Amino acid sequence: MVDLSKRKLFTRRTSKSQLVYETGQRLPWAKADSEFIDGCTQCGKCIDACETKIIVKGSGGYPSVDFEKGECTFCKQCSYVCPEPIFNATNEAPWQITAKIEDTCLAFKNVECRTCSDECEPIAIQFSFGVGHVPQPKLDSQLCTGCGACISACPVSAISMTDCNEDSNASQ
Ligand code: SF4
Ligand code: SF4
Ligand code: SF4
Structure with missing residues (x-):
């Protein structure tokens, strides 16, 4: 009822x-x-x-x-x-959620940090190396399970969760 x-x-x-x-x-x-x-x-x-x-x-x-x-x-x-x-x-x-790394990530500000990848079991966060900046994180949404382990690990709360179905939910 x-x-x-x-x-x-x-x-x-x-x-x-x-x-x-x-x-x-x-x-x-x-x-x-x-x-x-x-x-x-x-x-x-x-x-x-x-x-x-x-x-x-x-x-x-x-x-x-x-x-x-x-x-x-x-x-x-x-x-x-x-x-x-x-x-x-x-x-x-x-x-259907995946993590998203926001602009406030320390590495994007050229401060060395790789804490999130240490917590990511499916290895969805990988770092690319380049000249003139610290390693930059990249998130593979196909590998991300949405477990959220990276969120509490990030020292500056730069990781959020996005719902891939948000638009379709809204139109149901
Ligand atoms: S939510 Fe889980 S699987 Fe996705 S990037 Fe964070 S730690 Fe990795
Ligand atoms: S860890 Fe908690 S939220 Fe995740 S499946 Fe188990 S009971 Fe549910
Ligand atoms: S833990 Fe947070 S600040 Fe550090 S690299 Fe990952 S997203 Fe950036």
């Missing part, structure tokens, strides 16, 4: 992408935001189950991932413990 109080909260938003923004990063394998918001009872089981403790209560009380707290190991526990049918099958891709 549709919870009208949640429906009200939902229709107050101007778009689903805005909802994602307001509630934070969605959980891996979470269904579309409208289904997630409708089905989630805010029981907190996913928060307790997360082995890296990166799931927090986002605004509105719905769980969201905070990469400032650490990385997602894709352990799938959040989807396993959830009693509601609001997660996709875990043999599908967990999400």
